[in-house]
Amino acid sequence: MAESAHRRVEEAMGTVFSFDVRGGEEAAVRAATDEAVALLHRVDEVFSTYREGSQVSRLARGELALADCDPEVAEVFALAAEAERISEGWFSARYAGRPDPTGIVKGWAVERAAELAAAAGATGVNLNGGGDVQLLGVPGPDRPWRVGVADPLHPRQLAAVISAAGAARLAVATSGTAERGRHIVDPRTGRPAETDLVSVTVVSPSLTWADCWATAAFAMGSKRAPDWLESVPETEALLITADDGVRYTKGLARRLG
Structure with missing residues (x-):
């Protein structure tokens, strides 16, 4: 019997979000997806550094104290x-x-939105926010979620395919040029x-952290980032250099599907 699926694409926070939600009662899943979309728009209203009236913009201008914000x-800070x-x-x-949570807030929001969909009884959630993905559960019996990682140096090719086999939750985030x-x-x-x-892809249970670690590792460069990433618990990574070099953390191999 085919697993029920609810798919939806929305624009928010200056990017595109795609939902792929499996299982659960249809009305409950649709309502939860509506709630997740509303959350993403609300996060944009509160955290956007491009909206003059957002709480983060007002915080940066000294018009609000942190204690007066939501x-x-x-x-997030x-x-x-x-x-x-x-x-x-x-x-x-x-x-x-100035305060600018741009590097963390999208991953945090996507993770929270995915959890809203899962709480409605979905057996699998795949929420992609601008290329960064939070996975929960499975898409069907004996079928794990898989995420393709684009090769930044070779258009239309994949650098890797990440499998969530055996993981109740997994996130994949990429930072690069x-x-x-x-x-x-x-x-x-x-x-x-x-x-x-040219790119760092981080695999972790949480997209909040995967997004942060990909950004930090990219800024570090290839000499410092691999050892640091090895030290972060529950974190694996794929790093690609401008000369087409590829480096993996030691535990990533079990996630390559």
Whole structure:
């Protein structure tokens, strides 16, 4: 018997989000997906650095104190502070001296939205937010989710396929120059990171952290990032350099499907 599937594509936070939700009672899953989409739009309203009236923009201008913002704002900045500590300063939620949680908030929002869909009784959730993916459950009996990782140096080719076999939850996040150019900032200089990497893909149970670690590792470069990534629990990664070199963390092989 075919597994029921609910698929939906939405635009929010300046990117495209695609839902693939399997199993569960149809009305409950649709209602939960509506709630997840509303969450993504709400996150954009609160956290966008492009909206003059967002709470984060007002916080950056000194018009709001953190204590006066929605509780989620303090939650995200607390997570960002933890990411900065773990990454030894290579991840930062500040830009040009102003609060800017851009590097963490999308992963955090996608993870929360995926959990809303799963809480409605879905047996599998695949939520892709601008190429970063949170996976929960399975798409069907004996079938794991799989995520293709684009090769930044060879268009229309895949660098790897990540399998979620045996994992109740898995996230895949990529940072690099292929889509948006040199947009990742070195927190030490405030300028685009000078790195030999063209992409870093991180695999972790949580997209909140996978997104942070991919950004931090990209800024570090290929000499520092692999050893640091090996030290982060429940984290594996694929790194590609500008000269077409490929490096894996030791445990990634079991996720290559």
